[in-house]
Amino acid sequence: MFEYAPAPESRSIVDIKPSYGLFVNGSFAEPTDGSTFKTISPASEEVLAEVAEAGPSDVDRAVSAARDAFDRWAALPGATRAKYIYRLARIIQERSRELAVLESLDNGKPIRESRDVDVPLAAAHFFYYAGWADKLEHAGLGPSPRPIGVAAQVIPWNFPLLMLAWKIAPALAGGNTVVLKPAETTPLTALVFAEICQQADLPPGVVNIITGAGATGARLVEHPGVDKVAFTGSTEVGRQIARAVAGTRKRVTLELGGKAANIVFDDAPIDQAVEGIVNGIFFNQGHVCCAGSRLLVQESVYDGVLAALKRRMAQLRVGDPLDKNTDIGAINSAAQLERIRTLSEIGSSEGAERWSPPCSLPDRGFWFAPTIFTGVTQAHRIAREEIFGPVLSVLTFRTPAEAVEKANNTPYGLSAGVWTEKGSRILAIADQLRAGVVWANTFNKFDPSSPFGGYKESGYGREGGRHGLEAYIG
Numbered sequence: 316m317f318e319y320a321p322a323p324e325s326r327s328i329v330d331i332k333p334s335y336g337l338f339v340n341g342s343f344a345e346p347t348d349g350s351t352f353k354t355i356s357p358a359s360e361e362v363l364a365e366v367a368e369a370g371p372s373d374v375d376r377a378v379s380a381a382r383d384a385f386d387r388w389a390a391l392p393g394a395t396r397a398k399y400i401y402r403l404a405r406i407i408q409e410r411s412r413e414l415a416v417l418e419s420l421d422n423g424k425p426i427r428e429s430r431d432v433d434v435p436l437a438a439a440h441f442f443y444y445a446g447w448a449d450k451l452e453h454a455g456l457g458p459s460p461r462p463i464g465v466a467a468q469v470i471p472w473n474f475p476l477l478m479l480a481w482k483i484a485p486a487l488a489g490g491n492t493v494v495l496k497p498a499e500t501t502p503l504t505a506l507v508f509a510e511i512c513q514q515a516d517l518p519p520g521v522v523n524i525i526t527g528a529g530a531t532g533a534r535l536v537e538h539p540g541v542d543k544v545a546f547t548g549s550t551e552v553g554r555q556i557a558r559a560v561a562g563t564r565k566r567v568t569l570e571l572g573g574k575a576a577n578i579v580f581d582d583a584p585i586d587q588a589v590e591g592i593v594n595g596i597f598f599n600q601g602h603v604c605c606a607g608s609r610l611l612v613q614e615s616v617y618d619g620v621l622a623a624l625k626r627r628m629a630q631l632r633v634g635d636p637l638d639k640n641t642d643i644g645a646i647n648s649a650a651q652l653e654r655i656r657t658l659s660e661i662g663s664s665e666g667a668e669r670w671s672p673p674c675s676l677p678d679r680g681f682w683f684a685p686t687i688f689t690g691v692t693q694a695h696r697i698a699r700e701e702i703f704g705p706v707l708s709v710l711t712f713r714t715p716a717e718a719v720e721k722a723n724n725t726p727y728g729l730s731a732g733v734w735t736e737k738g739s740r741i742l743a744i745a746d747q748l749r750a751g752v753v754w755a756n757t758f759n760k761f762d763p764s765s766p767f768g769g770y771k772e773s774g775y776g777r778e779g780g781r782h783g784l785e786a787y788i789g
């Protein structure tokens with residue numbers, strides 16, 4: 316391994332306030348019941364800021380503000396709404412360095428990823444949907460598309476700003492107003508986005524951001540003033556939300572968990588496949604719903620793939636998220652670290668063989684070394700459950716039919732990967748995979764114009780592209 320001198324990004328570009336209120340009706344306000352919580356840096360456990368916890372009357376106020384703003388926002392010409400959304404996109408670009416540093420501090424992800432993936436993609440989503448705002452009648456959604464109303468949006472901690480963009484951009488383009496709740500462990504970039512809404516002169520009440528824990532999210536989605544619910548997170552909470560809104564007029568989209576198969580055939584270019592395997596599972600510490608967490612390797616190339624994968628893993632740098640050399644940052648929370656540890660211990664106790672490259676982890680904060688399990692069978696819990704961490708389960712197959720059967724043998728159906736030199740095989744296999752996205756000879760590639768979403772327990776509805784607008788048009 317080469318020795319690299321530290322290359323830390325300066326955090327002085329971010330001015331984190333000691334405390335943040337709720338963003339309701341265009342301004343920040345204290346919560347009415349006065350409670351707060353702290354958000355920490357998972358890499359150091361240092362407290363970054365104190366954040367308001369929205370209680371029931373705060374949720375009421377936020378939903379009322381969105382309701383009051385709705386008629387005026389929906390009545391604006393599409394081109395005027397587009398102007399505001401373009402402004403949001405431009406300001407995200409202008410403040411991109413600040414947003415990237417803040418995202419890495421609050422989430423623990425490497426600065427290389429927040430700088431090169433999360434923030435540029437968030438801006439790209441706003442640009443993309445700004446383009447649709449005055450062309451809705453050409454989107455194939457009927458001759459006079461109408462907004463749905465007030466959208467309640469609850470997002471997770473793995474891509475805080477990007478998930479905000481996935482939710483808010485199409486909602487605004489369609490003429491809806493929103494109340495968004497970021498995850499408890501990663502509220503800060505959403506609060507800076509609230510400042511960006513002020514900077515863009517977005518009419519008050521069009522975007523409201525309320526922070527809090529699961530109870531705040533539950534109150535928001537159950538609120539009778541809400542017309543549409545959009546959720547990304549665990550399948551378990553997705554089920555609770557589906558139950559809570561069943562029988563109401565609310566429209567719902569759910570983007571939930573995954574256990575993607577990344578399938579490597581014997582004719583695949585091995586070095587490229589290994590890069591794709593590493594990107595598939597170690598990108599964002601494996602906190603990715605579409606992570607390639609099950610590697611299926613054709614038996615005849617298993618030894619070569621595994622040796623190359625181990626060599627590559629030994630090059631991964633784990634450590635300070637703000638260091639530009641870092642490949643794997645901190646695990647987002649103590650609770651998530653515990654979950655990864657528990658499932659990994661279950662993997663060993665069920666008989667799979669565990670391997671990690673030698674790597675020293677920092678003393679403070681939440682860390683987990685990149686890990687692979689071999690000798691995994693379909694029956695193992697680590698092959699069935701979403702670990703949501705840098706842990707890969709390796710299985711083998713002999714024939715394409717066996718690969719497809721194993722890949723589909725999961726309650727999830729969000730994504731999959733196929734590595735082969737044969738174009739015909741790519742098409743044939745992709746056709747048989749029950750997954751919303753299938754990547755061929757690449758993995759974890761996203762674009763605002765491309766729809767994303769799952770089958771089975773991975774949820775329903777699509778985000779991104781023209782399909783993503785459909786969820787916000789009545």
Ligand code: NDP
Binds near residue numbers: 552
């Ligand atoms: P959750 O599904 O609990 O969190 C997602 C969001 O929902 C958060 O904003 C959360 O708030 C909120 N929330 C929690 N409970 C409710 C509720 N009853 N009604 C409405 N909103 C609610 O994920 P966790 O953070 O608990 O992670 C647990 C596991 O879920 C992970 O280990 C991983 O396996 C999976 N996961 C999958 C994701 C995906 O994209 N597929 C994303 C995140 C997690 P708060 O953060 O304050 O609790």
